[in-house]
Amino acid sequence: MQLILRQGRIVDPTQKLDRVMDLGIDDGRVAEIAPRIRKKGRKEIDARGLIVAPGFIDMHVHLREPGREDSETIESGTNAAARGGFTAVACMPNTQPVNDSEAVTSFILERAREVSKIAVHPIGAITKGSQGETLAEIGEMYRAGIVGISDDGRPVQNSQIMRRAMEYSRLFDIPVIDHCEDKDLAAGGSMSEGYYSTLLGLRGINPAAEELQVIRDIILARQTGARVHIAHLSTRQSLAAVMRAKQEGIQVTCEVTPHHLLLTDAQVTSYSTNTKMNPPLRSQEDVDELVKGLASGNIDAVASDHAPHNANDKMLEFDRAPFGIVGLETSVSLMLDRFVRTGIISISRLVQLCSVNPARILKLERGTLAKAAWADVTLLDPELDFQVSSEDFLSRSRNTPYEGWRLRGGPAGTIVKGKVAWSR
Amino acid sequence: MASLRQKDLLGIEQLSVEEIRLIMDTADALAQVADRPVKKVPTLRGKTVINLFFEPSTRTRSSFELAEKRLSADILNFTASTSSVSKGETLLDTARNLESMAPDIIVVRHASAGAPHMLSRECRSSIVNAGDGMHEHPTQALLDALTVRQVKGRLEQLKIALIGDIAHSRVARSDTLLFHKMGAEVWVCGPPSLIPWDYSRLGARVTGHIEEALDAADVVMMLRVQHERQTEAFFPTTREYYNFYGLTRERLRLAKKDTIVMHPGPMNRGVEIDSDVADGPSSVILLQVANGIAARMAVLYLLSGNAGLKPRKQSR
Numbered sequence: 001m002q003l004i005l006r007q008g009r010i011v012d013p014t015q016k017l018d019r020v021m022d023l024g025i026d027d028g029r030v031a032e033i034a035p036r037i038r039k040k041g042r043k044e045i046d047a048r049g050l051i052v053a054p055g056f057i058d059m060h061v062h063l064r065e066p067g068r069e070d071s072e073t074i075e076s077g078t079n080a081a082a083r084g085g086f087t088a089v090a091c092m093p094n095t096q097p098v099n100d101s102e103a104v105t106s107f108i109l110e111r112a113r114e115v116s117k118i119a120v121h122p123i124g125a126i127t128k129g130s131q132g133e134t135l136a137e138i139g140e141m142y143r144a145g146i147v148g149i150s151d152d153g154r155p156v157q158n159s160q161i162m163r164r165a166m167e168y169s170r171l172f173d174i175p176v177i178d179h180c181e182d183k184d185l186a187a188g189g190s191m192s193e194g195y196y197s198t199l200l201g202l203r204g205i206n207p208a209a210e211e212l213q214v215i216r217d218i219i220l221a222r223q224t225g226a227r228v229h230i231a232h233l234s235t236r237q238s239l240a241a242v243m244r245a246k247q248e249g250i251q252v253t254c255e256v257t258p259h260h261l262l263l264t265d266a267q268v269t270s271y272s273t274n275t276k277m278n279p280p281l282r283s284q285e286d287v288d289e290l291v292k293g294l295a296s297g298n299i300d301a302v303a304s305d306h307a308p309h310n311a312n313d314k315m316l317e318f319d320r321a322p323f324g325i326v327g328l329e330t331s332v333s334l335m336l337d338r339f340v341r342t343g344i345i346s347i348s349r350l351v352q353l354c355s356v357n358p359a360r361i362l363k364l365e366r367g368t369l370a371k372a373a374w375a376d377v378t379l380l381d382p383e384l385d386f387q388v389s390s391e392d393f394l395s396r397s398r399n400t401p402y403e404g405w406r407l408r409g410g411p412a413g414t415i416v417k418g419k420v421a422w423s424r
Numbered sequence: 425m426a427s428l429r430q431k432d433l434l435g436i437e438q439l440s441v442e443e444i445r446l447i448m449d450t451a452d453a454l455a456q457v458a459d460r461p462v463k464k465v466p467t468l469r470g471k472t473v474i475n476l477f478f479e480p481s482t483r484t485r486s487s488f489e490l491a492e493k494r495l496s497a498d499i500l501n502f503t504a505s506t507s508s509v510s511k512g513e514t515l516l517d518t519a520r521n522l523e524s525m526a527p528d529i530i531v532v533r534h535a536s537a538g539a540p541h542m543l544s545r546e547c548r549s550s551i552v553n554a555g556d557g558m559h560e561h562p563t564q565a566l567l568d569a570l571t572v573r574q575v576k577g578r579l580e581q582l583k584i585a586l587i588g589d590i591a592h593s594r595v596a597r598s599d600t601l602l603f604h605k606m607g608a609e610v611w612v613c614g615p616p617s618l619i620p621w622d623y624s625r626l627g628a629r630v631t632g633h634i635e636e637a638l639d640a641a642d643v644v645m646m647l648r649v650q651h652e653r654q655t656e657a658f659f660p661t662t663r664e665y666y667n668f669y670g671l672t673r674e675r676l677r678l679a680k681k682d683t684i685v686m687h688p689g690p691m692n693r694g695v696e697i698d699s700d701v702a703d704g705p706s707s708v709i710l711l712q713v714a715n716g717i718a719a720r721m722a723v724l725y726l727l728s729g730n731a732g733l734k735p736r737k738q739s740r
Contacts, residue, residue, distance in 0.1 A: 193621055194621050194622060195621065195622035195625050197620070197621065198597075198620035198621055198622055198623055198625075198626065199437075199597075199625075199626065200537055200538065200559060201537040201556070201557050201558035201559025201560065201594060201597060202537050202538070202557070202558075202559070203558075204620075204621065270541075271537070271538030271541045271542060312514075315514065315516055316514060316515070316516075317515055317534070317536030317538065317539050317542065318536060318537065318538045318542075319536045319537065319538075319557070320536060
């Protein structure tokens with residue numbers, strides 16, 4: 001056998017599995033799960049004390065290549081992902097040029113084949129240049145390998161174009177992933193509108209800017225039958241709308257980021273540009289409801305919205321700095337320390353949020369350790385004790401709000417198609 | 425005399441009641457310098473102050489400059505239009521370059537909220553916020569308080585009405601925080617579209633009706649409609665604004681008989697304030713200007729020697 005993971009705690013909700021067992025891998029696929037595998041592996045890993053989970057998938061990252069290789073490359077970004085416990089990522093199309101054509105999609109996949117130890121699944125633009133005016137060649141990109149469409153960061157404002165995109169997406173059964181933001185209501189703001197934007201004298205982004213587009217998308221999803229995925233959902237009203245839609249049987253899913261579960265707009269008082277992201281940090285009430293949704297199952301996925309910016313770009317005045325923080329190398333540890341360790345969610349739920357559901361939403365042949373599935377495995381060490389230091393990041397960028405945070409629990413290794421992509 | 429035990433003056437938010445009182449008392453004492461034949465004291469002799477202005481400003485900059493000169497400081501004026509900022513240099517690089525010239529105090533005005541806070545973290549020099557975006561303008565609030573106290577003898581339990589474009593006004597925020605801290609009853613008034621969210625949490629009663637704000641007010645502070653900061657339409661027309669929020673002699677009768685009318689300037693006569701009110705007997709607008717120099721002298725004096733201290737954290 002190619003590889004055997006010995007005596008790890010295998011947690012796989014797709015098989016209702018949570019037991020200490022051996023996992024055998026052959027030809028890059030899961031060959032056997034048994035209390036004790038008699039055969040010898042060409043390579044064996046002692047997984048005692050570790051959690052063995054189907055590979056984690058970060059379904060919302062920015063790899064910046066092509067175009068902004070000073071901030072991140074496909075190589076550095078996927079190395080960061082592997083170190084962060086991810087065996088696959090879905091990368092957003094707002095590169096330069098925008099991934100709105102078969103050529104750019106193919107370039108990304110080609111680069112990934114050359115330099116990445118993990119799987120890279122590109123997301124294509126909804127409209128040409130993400131300009132919001134005419135549909136991109138979605139079918140051509142689908143043939144080249146995209147797993148969803150999104151105009152992340154420059155969301156489609158014109159509802160007729162969104163409707164057509166949703167109708168068209170059904171041809172390929174790919175999700176329409178929306179960064180929900182009404183640009184007029186957002187009004188060029190740089191933090192969430194509320195008490196703290198008033199106190200700090202910063203232009204506010206009205207939470208309704210997100211909520212209106214969430215509700216619009218839900219209404220269009222009901223009408224078109226498209227699959228809609230709400231990216232980085234951040235307000236309690238957005239969550240309430242998604243919950244109602246799900247009850248009505250509308251095909252809508254949503255993701256949240258660790259920062260919208262852990263930080264609030266009160267953190268902006270430092271004017272640190274590492275508290276500036278879009279959607280912006282929200283109120284404590286929003287955070288509380290999002291955490292409830294995480295536990296109840298109404299939130300489908302956790303994604304980092306990894307948005308690397310080099311230091312020069314972030315070291316500007318708050319209202320002039322770009323939005324976004326890096327997340328690939330902190331996500332899993334934050335979730336383990338702040339939500340699993342505290343008992344808010346189970347480890348099995350975390351596996352659903354980070355692996356099973358992202359795979360289901362993007363229709364990837366991943367997110368399970370069932371026999372014959374690709375052997376993508378995330379190894380977690382619940383006792384790992386460390387301090388976040390951006391100096392250690394494999395990402396090219398250091399824009400994190402978690403510098404110096406002491407966390408317990410984190411990735412111990414990532415295995416992609418039976419090959420070790422990274423290990424501690 | 426006592427001093428402020430902090431490196432910078434970033435906003436009213438970080439000041440205690442005692443510190444505000446100390447600054448006002450010091451300002452009252454320093455105001456007498458203006459009455460002397462030689463309007464100069466040697467207090468800041470040998471100290472270097474840089475006036476770093478990234479936004480056009482006439483009155484605040486002149487006021488700081490005179491305050492510095494009366495304290496005998498060496499001054500360097502640095503304005504964005506004549507600097508390398510127009511060549512693309514970042515705020516941080518500009519600050520680091522100036523910092524290496526070893527100034528004691530940097531007075532900064534910037535269009536971005538938080539810019540002085542950023543400089544405070546990066547610079548050894550004391551930073552004085554001379555207005556940052558829509559955030560704070562602490563020396564303006566201090567001169568306003570000084571003026572009110574001189575005329576009214578106290579700040580406690582006065583009804584102070586701030587009327588106009590609250591949303592875009594750093595003066596409104598600093599005034600609200602200061603007068604509230606000092607025990608006054610602060611009212612803010614303007615079109616609801618120009619009142620930011622949760623403004624009452626800063627310590628003010630909020631109303632859209634000018635009659636309610638003016639009713640038995642001890643102090644009426646009119647704020648300028650800041651057309652230059654408005655990127656969209658917050659109210660229909662200037663004409664309608666004047667009809668609903670302009671301070672006329674008739675409206676002023678709603679306030680107390682001995683009310684005083686203030687304005688941080690520059691005024692839009694005929695928009696937020698009528699000329700006969702601005703120039704009338706209740707107006708203390710020119711006293712504000714005179715007090716501006718005294719308040720700034722006090723701040724500069726009390727901060728001098730504090731360069732190198734650790735920056736104070738935001739309290740909230």
